[in-house]
Amino acid sequence: MASSREPGTAPRSRPETSSGRHASGDSPAAASAGARPTSRDVARHADVSQATVSLVLGGKWEGRVSPRTAENVRSAARALGYRPNLAARSLRLGRTRTALLVVPALTHDYFARVHTGASRVAAEHDFGVVLYPSPEGTGPAVDPFGSARAALDGVIASSMAPDALAALRDGGQLPLVMLDSDPEADRSPATVNLDIADGMHQAAAHLLELGHVHIAHLAAAVDSWTFGMRARALHEAVAGTAGAVVRTERCALSVEDALRAATRILETRPRPTALVCDDDLLAAGACKAARRLGLRVPEDLSVTGFDDLSLATALEPELTTVRLPAEEVGAEGMRALLAVLDGRRARTPVLPVELVRRGSTASPPAHRT
Amino acid sequence: MASSREPGTAPRSRPETSSGRHASGDSPAAASAGARPTSRDVARHADVSQATVSLVLGGKWEGRVSPRTAENVRSAARALGYRPNLAARSLRLGRTRTALLVVPALTHDYFARVHTGASRVAAEHDFGVVLYPSPEGTGPAVDPFGSARAALDGVIASSMAPDALAALRDGGQLPLVMLDSDPEADRSPATVNLDIADGMHQAAAHLLELGHVHIAHLAAAVDSWTFGMRARALHEAVAGTAGAVVRTERCALSVEDALRAATRILETRPRPTALVCDDDLLAAGACKAARRLGLRVPEDLSVTGFDDLSLATALEPELTTVRLPAEEVGAEGMRALLAVLDGRRARTPVLPVELVRRGSTASPPAHRT
DNA sequence: CTGAAAGCGCTTACAG
DNA sequence: CTGAAAGCGCTTACAG
Numbered sequence: 001m002a003s004s005r006e007p008g009t010a011p012r013s014r015p016e017t018s019s020g021r022h023a024s025g026d027s028p029a030a031a032s033a034g035a036r037p038t039s040r041d042v043a044r045h046a047d048v049s050q051a052t053v054s055l056v057l058g059g060k061w062e063g064r065v066s067p068r069t070a071e072n073v074r075s076a077a078r079a080l081g082y083r084p085n086l087a088a089r090s091l092r093l094g095r096t097r098t099a100l101l102v103v104p105a106l107t108h109d110y111f112a113r114v115h116t117g118a119s120r121v122a123a124e125h126d127f128g129v130v131l132y133p134s135p136e137g138t139g140p141a142v143d144p145f146g147s148a149r150a151a152l153d154g155v156i157a158s159s160m161a162p163d164a165l166a167a168l169r170d171g172g173q174l175p176l177v178m179l180d181s182d183p184e185a186d187r188s189p190a191t192v193n194l195d196i197a198d199g200m201h202q203a204a205a206h207l208l209e210l211g212h213v214h215i216a217h218l219a220a221a222v223d224s225w226t227f228g229m230r231a232r233a234l235h236e237a238v239a240g241t242a243g244a245v246v247r248t249e250r251c252a253l254s255v256e257d258a259l260r261a262a263t264r265i266l267e268t269r270p271r272p273t274a275l276v277c278d279d280d281l282l283a284a285g286a287c288k289a290a291r292r293l294g295l296r297v298p299e300d301l302s303v304t305g306f307d308d309l310s311l312a313t314a315l316e317p318e319l320t321t322v323r324l325p326a327e328e329v330g331a332e333g334m335r336a337l338l339a340v341l342d343g344r345r346a347r348t349p350v351l352p353v354e355l356v357r358r359g360s361t362a363s364p365p366a367h368r369t
Numbered sequence: 370m371a372s373s374r375e376p377g378t379a380p381r382s383r384p385e386t387s388s389g390r391h392a393s394g395d396s397p398a399a400a401s402a403g404a405r406p407t408s409r410d411v412a413r414h415a416d417v418s419q420a421t422v423s424l425v426l427g428g429k430w431e432g433r434v435s436p437r438t439a440e441n442v443r444s445a446a447r448a449l450g451y452r453p454n455l456a457a458r459s460l461r462l463g464r465t466r467t468a469l470l471v472v473p474a475l476t477h478d479y480f481a482r483v484h485t486g487a488s489r490v491a492a493e494h495d496f497g498v499v500l501y502p503s504p505e506g507t508g509p510a511v512d513p514f515g516s517a518r519a520a521l522d523g524v525i526a527s528s529m530a531p532d533a534l535a536a537l538r539d540g541g542q543l544p545l546v547m548l549d550s551d552p553e554a555d556r557s558p559a560t561v562n563l564d565i566a567d568g569m570h571q572a573a574a575h576l577l578e579l580g581h582v583h584i585a586h587l588a589a590a591v592d593s594w595t596f597g598m599r600a601r602a603l604h605e606a607v608a609g610t611a612g613a614v615v616r617t618e619r620c621a622l623s624v625e626d627a628l629r630a631a632t633r634i635l636e637t638r639p640r641p642t643a644l645v646c647d648d649d650l651l652a653a654g655a656c657k658a659a660r661r662l663g664l665r666v667p668e669d670l671s672v673t674g675f676d677d678l679s680l681a682t683a684l685e686p687e688l689t690t691v692r693l694p695a696e697e698v699g700a701e702g703m704r705a706l707l708a709v710l711d712g713r714r715a716r717t718p719v720l721p722v723e724l725v726r727r728g729s730t731a732s733p734p735a736h737r738t
Numbered sequence: 739c740t741g742a743a744a745g746c747g748c749t750t751a752c753a754g
Numbered sequence: 755c756t757g758a759a760a761g762c763g764c765t766t767a768c769a770g
Contacts, residue, residue, distance in 0.1 A: 065755065093748085
């Protein structure tokens with residue numbers, strides 16, 4: 001429509017200006033036929049140059065473009081429904097304002113919440129987050145770039161195994177922020193951690209206070225920092241209490257396997273009166289095992305979880321568990337990445353965690369009247 | 370290293386070839402100093418033109434480039450660790466080989482499985498899938514492009530409300546595939562559906578066979594096709610059986626709200642002997658409610674779920690529920706999108722679902738001896 | 739069988 | 755206060 005004097009179109013005196021168009025049809029010389037409008041179209045409509053459009057829409061116009069012109073540009077953009085071509089911008093800038101969030105699985109809502117937190121902070125900085133559930137779980141992540149398909153400025157990886165870290169760094173020299181991972185790892189980049197040890201200490205202290213002495217640890221057979229730490233912390237805590245013992249049983253990170261492992265534990269004598277589980281999923285399996293053996297939770301057996309997934313309150317009784325501030329982890333991870341990208345030193349906080357006491361723990365049978 | 374005769378560098382006789390470099394440092398005129406290698410660098414190393422590199426690496430060389438040259442190019446690319454710049458490719462091609470998968474939430478592993486299926490098919494076609502959990506749940510999706518940050522070829526949206534569909538289409542004229550949605554919706558694009566009605570019929574038939582007559586429906590208070598269908602199908606099924614009645618209670622899609630709603634249902638007389646839940650999450654709430662009221666599942670109350678989330682088997686007893694082939698839904702959704710993108714007519718299958726009988730259903734009390 | 743050139747849509751010095 | 759030009763790294767007709 002309308003006022004096109006077409007200022008931006010003039011010079012371009014190369015030979016094949018018209019035969020050079022090998023793109024999809026319909027544009028002999030002019031503008032927005034139905035294709036997506038470009039900044040040039042906006043410029044034409046506002047009767048300014050493409051540079052002015054870029055300045056105005058990029059928010060860098062003050063002192064350089066008159067307010068009137070700026071307003072013209074904005075309304076032209078609105079009228080045309082202009083949205084910048086991200087590919088072109090990325091190519092020009094060499095940056096994409098996009099981070100990849102690599103997580104081992106999406107079956108935990110823990111990771112969904114990490115994503116929420118990261119996205120929130122990202123949005124505040126006009127960044128985007130692309131979620132990439134690693135097909136290998138906590139294992140080595142296969143070239144996320146092929147799969148995630150976005151051009152990336154950086155990577156945030158949560159709870160991945162050490163090898164996974166290595167593979168990620170190879171796939172490009174991208175800045176990397178690790179979440180819930182070994183802070184001492186080789187060439188460790190920024191790390192955002194949870195005070196896992198304190199969480200386990202709280203759980204153990206709670207059980208010991210209740211009077212439990214025979215404690216079992218249902219440990220996740222996953223080679224990652226976070227689970228190693230859980231095991232160490234539990235043993236530390238119990239070792240400090242005279243007469244208390246821990247026995248460990250390992251199992252895969254699934255309800256089914258936890259059910260089997262918990263059954264093994266509960267069939268040995270003396271039967272533990274409390275089961276500390278590395279994860280709420282495992283605690284769910286433990287509760288199933290108890291029920292099948294005719295044991296009541298928490299009267300005959302106390303069970304604790306870890307993570308405070310939504311599963312924890314879907315069960316009856318609800319799980320006593322360690323709540324991890326998942327959203328905050330994601331948010332801090334994104335802040336750390338932003339800092340690295342800015343060349344600033346990233347904070348590498350250790351976030352506090354909290355034991356949530358619910359219905360799955362109580363004093364052991366012997367202690368009650 | 371080494372053999373650079375630098376063929377691709379010659380002409381370019383514009384004035385400010387050197388002052389024109391406003392990018393980040395270190396490249397006075399030559400090549401791969403430490404920055405990411407480009408196709409030009411590969412061309413230099415292989416002593417060919419950039420065009421040849423593109424042809425070879427793009428797999429379009431046969432009959433146009435000699436096998437020897439092709440091999441040279443490939444090894445140069447390998448040696449340099451070349452990976453094409455996706456932004457540049459997208460800009461040139463106008464396509465990104467990336468699809469956005471919009472889901473209402475990540476707390477269900479149903480959606481995680483949809484993603485898995487979609488990614489698998491996508492990978493077979495050198496496509497990527499970016500997952501976008503809509504901040505508004507099933508409600509209108511806010512410009513996913515701003516947030517997802519990828520340049521997109523198409524959108525796959527699962528179980529979204531009708532309004533959400535509209536908003537998505539506005540945000541660009543992208544091809545759209547709807548999953549688990551009203552096939553009759555206005556200007557409906559390709560749709561991949563589940564035979565939700567049949568699933569609910571199976572659940573109802575199972576309960577009726579067991580002898581249940583007083584049935585309650587714990588319905589999700591979510592305005593979407595899939596839940597509307599669940600309600601209609603249940604009423605249909607029960608209407609066909611003399612003497613059977615359904616009473617409906619609606620609640621939000623959470624365990625907590627389901628617990629409250631189920632409690633209301635179970636406190637009315639005559640008390641239903643079976644509770645049909647729209648979702649496994651709701652069924653979990655129903656089981657909690659039963660237990661708190663001193664009712665045993667399934668002896669006093671049968672409960673059925675829907676979806677077969679991992680939650681279904683985390684509970685004890687495990688839930689009788691309708692299993693949805695989530696991965697297959699994702700896979701078919703991606704196939705449909707690929708078809709649309711190819712200008713082919715998309716299949717719009719209705720995938721079969723299956724009732725899985727587990728421990729949460731049994732004959733009603735009156736029927737047992 | 740291979741190379742030179744154009745152009746995708748942006749942003750940013752630079753020159754008025 | 756504004757415009758003309760270059761160039762990010764690709765791919766693809768086109769011309770040898």
